[in-house]
Amino acid sequence: MTNRRKTKTVPEANSSNDRPRAPVEITLGGQTFAVPPLPIRWNREAYPLSAKLISGGLFDRLGADGMLNLTGDDIDNLAELAFLGASAADPSLTREFFDDLPIRPLELFDAFLAIANQTGGWQFNLAKAA
Secondary structure (H helix, E strand, C coil): CCCCCCCCCCCCCCCHHHCCCCCEEEEECCEEEEECCCCHHHHHHHHHHHHHHHHCCHHHHECCCCCECCCHHHHHHHHHHHHHHHHHHCCCCCHHHHHCCCCCHHHHHHHHHHHHHHHCCCCCCCCCCC
16 A cells, blocks of 8 residues: 655745744834734734735725825724734734824835735835835
């Protein structure tokens, strides 16, 4: 009798899957948070929210002039994702404190890019223009 188990493919040591990701700083309402690569307990919410925003056309609503044409649902989803990332960076962060921050829509968009990267599902260029 032969062994019919499939062999598992293991990534090489130099593959991008093997590289540790560093925390990424996001600024929301004047507060800076160093968002770590997200553990699975945060990814259970952050990954589907990121996917929902991407498949829902978020990038299509970013104009050439940098203006965002966001719906109320977009803002709610972006804020939820930003809270997940910020609370991963600072577990003592309360929702009440977060909701009182004067967060601008473009800050939410920047946080979305950083947090989506930290889920491990996407790789957006986070370099800021000088």
